[in-house]
Amino acid sequence: MFKAIADPTRRQILGILRGGRRTVGEIADNFEMSRPAVSKHLRLLRSAGLVVTRKDGTASLCDLNAKPLRTIQDWLQDYEAFWSDTLHSLKKHMEEGQ
Incomplete structure (x- = not known):
């Protein structure tokens, strides 16, 4: 795919x-x-x-x-949540350091 x-x-x-x-x-x-x-x-x-x-x-x-693309979308959503959490944590860390 x-x-x-x-x-x-x-x-x-x-x-x-x-x-x-x-x-x-x-x-x-x-x-x-x-x-x-x-x-x-x-x-x-x-x-x-x-x-x-x-x-x-x-x-x-x-x-x-387009149905097979749903599998890719579902898989990518897990990574989107991971990166969103990671970037939120980085932002919080940077703000606390200032």
């Missing part, structure tokens, strides 16, 4: 799909790279479960599946 969202191009693809279903061609039109290169990014996003693709005639339609 982290590998899938680490790349800025893949994050941009996810952003495009937030707007709704798109064909591979419509997604590729947003980039200055070959369609096969975009397809490679989509394959990685599919393998991470973030994109669902289905055929409609000759077109491949892509949809965002």
Whole structure:
């Protein structure tokens, strides 16, 4: 999952799909790279479960599946609380030292 969202191009693809279903061609039109290169990014996003693709005639339609991102969000919230507490303690320590 982290590998899938680490790349800025893949994050941009996810952003495009937030707007709704798109064909591979419509997604590729947003980039200055070959369609096969975009397809490679989509394959990685599919393998991470973030994109669902289905055929409609000759077109491949892509949809965002944001549910797996919930796992990352939940995991990061634990660290957010840790850093918030740590920074609060540092601030208190610095104020007491003045």
